[in-house]
Amino acid sequence: MLRNKTSAKRRSGCPLNASVEMLGDRWSLLIIRDMMLQGFRSYKEFMQCYEGIATNILADRLRKLTEYGIIASEPDPSDGRKLIYFLTAKGIDLAPVLTEMVLWAAAHEDTGNQALVRQMREDKEKLLVGIRQRWAARHSLAT
Amino acid sequence: MLRNKTSAKRRSGCPLNASVEMLGDRWSLLIIRDMMLQGFRSYKEFMQCYEGIATNILADRLRKLTEYGIIASEPDPSDGRKLIYFLTAKGIDLAPVLTEMVLWAAAHEDTGNQALVRQMREDKEKLLVGIRQRWAARHSLAT
């Protein structure tokens, strides 16, 4: 049925368990990254970007991330078909996690986007402040 | 067949793709955490610790983490049946990623292990140095 079943299993252990439960799959972190850095906001943008993600899985991940309070959505006022997805404060707080993951991969694998990596290495804090500021500017109205 | 199929798909994009490919599942990060913080080294220790992990999945994850160069193993000199698993330098470099994930979850969920969380918040750098030092001490011989 592809829905959550509130398995109380790894609850209340090390905090990492909670993170892995929410983020430990092939797509969630990529969705969050692209909302944070690419400004993705709609189902269609995600769908076009990731070759390979199944439509039902994208819908399921967006639903779960919403349940976890990492993202939220509202109807697009200028187009009633669209939903606009955005990161919540909890979601934007994942910026340091993503940063460390990017730096780790860049240090140990051949990867692209050297510009971003260089920026992260040179001034991690400044980048994080920038991400937060851009987010806050967009969400000065919504919660 | 439960083995890798070198899908060259998300290769060479953002470095995060590489991280998610290696770590984006329900168990890998937990295995790494427990090697890093709990000193786990054998199949049996992992098996006993995680209720819910299937034996074949544990074997598969250990194999993949080895292929990725995040962990390595060697026969136990004092018991020929055992393999000793240990983190490589690449593996120990995941410490900042784990730290940020723990801090994020602790900030946004009810989680346990407050002692660790407090230590991380109070002096992240010192903790990371400590983890590295303990690791280096154990691996002064092996690569």
Place this chain on the structure above:
DNA sequence: AATTATTACTTGCAATTCGCAAGTGAAATG
């Protein structure tokens, strides 16, 4: 106003992956 297109999904089904129980082989223990 009626037709077509777009958007965000759901549904159905085959294929893959996972969880669990039961092996297996090699080495240690008694």
Place this chain on the structure above:
DNA sequence: CATTTCACTTGCGAATTGCAAGTAATAATT
């Protein structure tokens, strides 16, 4: 030498995923 321990593998039913084909609501076009 029999038994136990350890690190797995195998088999199988169940859950999850990928893909193709809908669907319902709104928007754009004719």
